[in-house]
Amino acid sequence: MSWAGAGPPKIAVIGVGLIGGSIALAARERLGADVVGYDTSPPALAAALARGALDRTAATIADAVRDRDVVFVAVPVGRLSETVGAALAAAPEDCVVSDVGSTKRAVVAAHDDPRFVGGHPLAGAETSGVEHARADLFEGATWYLTPAPNTSGMPYERLHRVLRQLGARPTAIDPDTHDAILATISHLPHVVANVLVSQAAHALSEEDERLPATGPSFRDATRVAGASSAIWTDIYISNRVALATQIEQAMARLGAVRDALIAGDEAALTSWNEAAAIDRRRLLEAQLAGGPLFELRASVPNRPGVIAQLALELGRSGVNITDMALYPAADMSEGVVALWIAGEDEARRAQDLVRRLGFPVTGV
Amino acid sequence: MSWAGAGPPKIAVIGVGLIGGSIALAARERLGADVVGYDTSPPALAAALARGALDRTAATIADAVRDRDVVFVAVPVGRLSETVGAALAAAPEDCVVSDVGSTKRAVVAAHDDPRFVGGHPLAGAETSGVEHARADLFEGATWYLTPAPNTSGMPYERLHRVLRQLGARPTAIDPDTHDAILATISHLPHVVANVLVSQAAHALSEEDERLPATGPSFRDATRVAGASSAIWTDIYISNRVALATQIEQAMARLGAVRDALIAGDEAALTSWNEAAAIDRRRLLEAQLAGGPLFELRASVPNRPGVIAQLALELGRSGVNITDMALYPAADMSEGVVALWIAGEDEARRAQDLVRRLGFPVTGV
Numbered sequence: 001m002s003w004a005g006a007g008p009p010k011i012a013v014i015g016v017g018l019i020g021g022s023i024a025l026a027a028r029e030r031l032g033a034d035v036v037g038y039d040t041s042p043p044a045l046a047a048a049l050a051r052g053a054l055d056r057t058a059a060t061i062a063d064a065v066r067d068r069d070v071v072f073v074a075v076p077v078g079r080l081s082e083t084v085g086a087a088l089a090a091a092p093e094d095c096v097v098s099d100v101g102s103t104k105r106a107v108v109a110a111h112d113d114p115r116f117v118g119g120h121p122l123a124g125a126e127t128s129g130v131e132h133a134r135a136d137l138f139e140g141a142t143w144y145l146t147p148a149p150n151t152s153g154m155p156y157e158r159l160h161r162v163l164r165q166l167g168a169r170p171t172a173i174d175p176d177t178h179d180a181i182l183a184t185i186s187h188l189p190h191v192v193a194n195v196l197v198s199q200a201a202h203a204l205s206e207e208d209e210r211l212p213a214t215g216p217s218f219r220d221a222t223r224v225a226g227a228s229s230a231i232w233t234d235i236y237i238s239n240r241v242a243l244a245t246q247i248e249q250a251m252a253r254l255g256a257v258r259d260a261l262i263a264g265d266e267a268a269l270t271s272w273n274e275a276a277a278i279d280r281r282r283l284l285e286a287q288l289a290g291g292p293l294f295e296l297r298a299s300v301p302n303r304p305g306v307i308a309q310l311a312l313e314l315g316r317s318g319v320n321i322t323d324m325a326l327y328p329a330a331d332m333s334e335g336v337v338a339l340w341i342a343g344e345d346e347a348r349r350a351q352d353l354v355r356r357l358g359f360p361v362t363g364v
Numbered sequence: 365m366s367w368a369g370a371g372p373p374k375i376a377v378i379g380v381g382l383i384g385g386s387i388a389l390a391a392r393e394r395l396g397a398d399v400v401g402y403d404t405s406p407p408a409l410a411a412a413l414a415r416g417a418l419d420r421t422a423a424t425i426a427d428a429v430r431d432r433d434v435v436f437v438a439v440p441v442g443r444l445s446e447t448v449g450a451a452l453a454a455a456p457e458d459c460v461v462s463d464v465g466s467t468k469r470a471v472v473a474a475h476d477d478p479r480f481v482g483g484h485p486l487a488g489a490e491t492s493g494v495e496h497a498r499a500d501l502f503e504g505a506t507w508y509l510t511p512a513p514n515t516s517g518m519p520y521e522r523l524h525r526v527l528r529q530l531g532a533r534p535t536a537i538d539p540d541t542h543d544a545i546l547a548t549i550s551h552l553p554h555v556v557a558n559v560l561v562s563q564a565a566h567a568l569s570e571e572d573e574r575l576p577a578t579g580p581s582f583r584d585a586t587r588v589a590g591a592s593s594a595i596w597t598d599i600y601i602s603n604r605v606a607l608a609t610q611i612e613q614a615m616a617r618l619g620a621v622r623d624a625l626i627a628g629d630e631a632a633l634t635s636w637n638e639a640a641a642i643d644r645r646r647l648l649e650a651q652l653a654g655g656p657l658f659e660l661r662a663s664v665p666n667r668p669g670v671i672a673q674l675a676l677e678l679g680r681s682g683v684n685i686t687d688m689a690l691y692p693a694a695d696m697s698e699g700v701v702a703l704w705i706a707g708e709d710e711a712r713r714a715q716d717l718v719r720r721l722g723f724p725v726t727g728v
Binding site for chain 1 (some may be wrong): 525557581606612618636640647663675
């Protein structure tokens with residue numbers, strides 16, 4: 001008897017960190033699912049149970065998956081293939097096994113099983129651990145799925161339905177395209193951030209012990225520099241073909257800028273910069289359902305409470321801040337706060353409110 | 365009769381935007397200086413006068429500088445050399461003329477005059493216009509000065525003293541080193557941000573009309589992409605030698621990462637990433653007088669008022685937020701807020717406070 005139409009699904013989650021924990025929480029809260037959890041770390045497993053993310057814990061992967069309809073493998077990329085293999089070995093015949101790894105080519109190539117569908121939700125990279133898990137982590141999030149030619153229709157349809165119920169937007173994509181996109185929007189920016197900090201840290205110190213003073217734009221550009229090696233070495237290695245290609249392309253683009261600089265070609269530099277401005281706005285707007293994104297910049301004193309005052313004032317008027325960044329002055333006493341607001345009317349209202357608080361603001 | 369010891373200086377500011385306007389405001393408020401302003405834009409000049417930044421306006425550069433002790437040229441880099449030339453042509457013999465351009469090699473090479481000292485304050489790049497001008501914009505800011513071999517001692521000493529009174533930290537540097545540093549910490553990150561957005565915007569669209577979904581780390585890395593061409597083409601062109609060198613070095617660093625990826629060299633990737641983590645922390649800490657910087661990450665609902673609540677709570681306890689960034693979830697309903705706090709004790713206190721508000725937080 002198939003699960004379809006036969007009540008809430010039985011789910012196993014292998015690896016109960018931020019992503020696995022959030023899947024478990026959401027499955028219980030939103031689907032009324034029965035959720036079994038397994039983790040190589042007993043404290044993590046206990047924390048997930050205490051958090052209410054699990055109905056029960058399992059002592060082994062085989063125990064966790066034996067009678068399940070859907071299995072999510074949510075372990076670091078370095079342990080992904082072997083863990084998916086262990087789950088498939090013990091899962092029932094009509095089960096669907098998926099994963100949440102941020103690269104897909106390797107794991108998909110390693111498991112030619114009709115029950116396996118690779119997956120990757122674009123959510124929750126900023127923290128880790130089940131204590132940050134949330135039932136609505138996937139609300140509105142793109143969730144890539146990489147069905148293979150021999151993936152069975154029934155498991156795929158079941159997985160798709162569960163993901164919709166978790167609040168996500170499942171989107172089918174082939175593994176190579178997925179890895180190329182992630183190389184472009186995530187892995188390459190990490191590599192570039194590392195390159196920028198190392199180059200800056202060594203530029204001046206060759207002739208001087210001092211480090212150069214850096215500004216807010218440098219800090220923004222390099223916030224992800226030196227992210228956890230425990231996670232990132234695996235990601236780099238598992239996506240090394242696509243990432244090497246993206247690095248190659250970035251080098252070619254940089255080479256073109258260098259050539260324009262050496263030639264002193266102002267027109268080429270201007271049109272290149274204008275194209276980047278258009279590309280940036282298109283990418284930002286593509287993220288948002290709430291209409292085009294507007295950026296306001298206000299000059300504010302950086303004393304405790306000012307950001308509160310600003311946020312409260314906007315909050316009282318129902319203006320929601322999509323994103324914000326504070327750029328302090330060198331002595332931290334004053335600064336500029338950038339606010340990103342979706343929708344022109346909202347942005348204009350925000351601008352008026354900020355102005356009425358007495359802060360100079362540019363923007364809409 | 366020299367100005368030294370003879371009361372407040374007579375200052376001219378040529379170009380009354382954010383930087384020029386802030387110099388004028390600070391000179392009047394902090395030094396009691398007599399400040400004359402000139403700008404090619406009559407509305408900008410009128411706004412500076414209305415703002416209280418000027419004692420009077422001048423109709424020409426010659427009129428502005430004729431009886432001055434100190435002249436600041438604060439115009440875009442593209443008009444810098446000619447404007448400095450016009451100021452030097454009309455300035456008295458014992459006047460010191462300086463500028464605030466963000467590249468120094470070209471303007472210094474063009475003006476072999478004992479009265480000229482190149483300058484560049486690291487302040488205020490996030491907004492523009494006299495309405496954002498502040499008397500304390502330069503408080504604690506590094507202000508690079510590029511004295512040449514034939515710069516007279518007296519003008520240099522006078523300029524140095526005025527900058528100290530403006531609150532800045534004047535630091536002598538040779539023009540080539542200055543331009544190399546700025547190429548590394550500012551111009552290269554702008555070039556790289558442009559490359560990242562253009563590559564992302566074109567990666568997927570080659571095979572598809574959709575743009576790829578991007579995350580908060582991508583947005584941070586590319587916030588300065590496509591910055592105003594009116595300003596940046598001039599900066600790129602005027603610093604093209606140093607910037608081309610920095611691009612070349614970045615390409616070499618990227619090439620090394622690509623080679624490690626192709627070789628599948630995990631150990632090399634890990635040690636490269638660890639080195640970047642150390643470099644990032646060193647650069648961040650070098651910015652701060654308040655001790656090492658700690659980064660907290662809290663999961664919060666992204667409803668209006670939450671950031672206010674957080675900031676208020678920290679403010680009440682006297683914890684100052686050095687920098688913050690909000691990473692919303694895909695549906696903007698929840699998110700992670702990153703807080704940067706200077707000093708371990710402060711950071712621990714902040715962590716406790718955030719936890720007591722009921723938000724999961726990782727960090728110290």
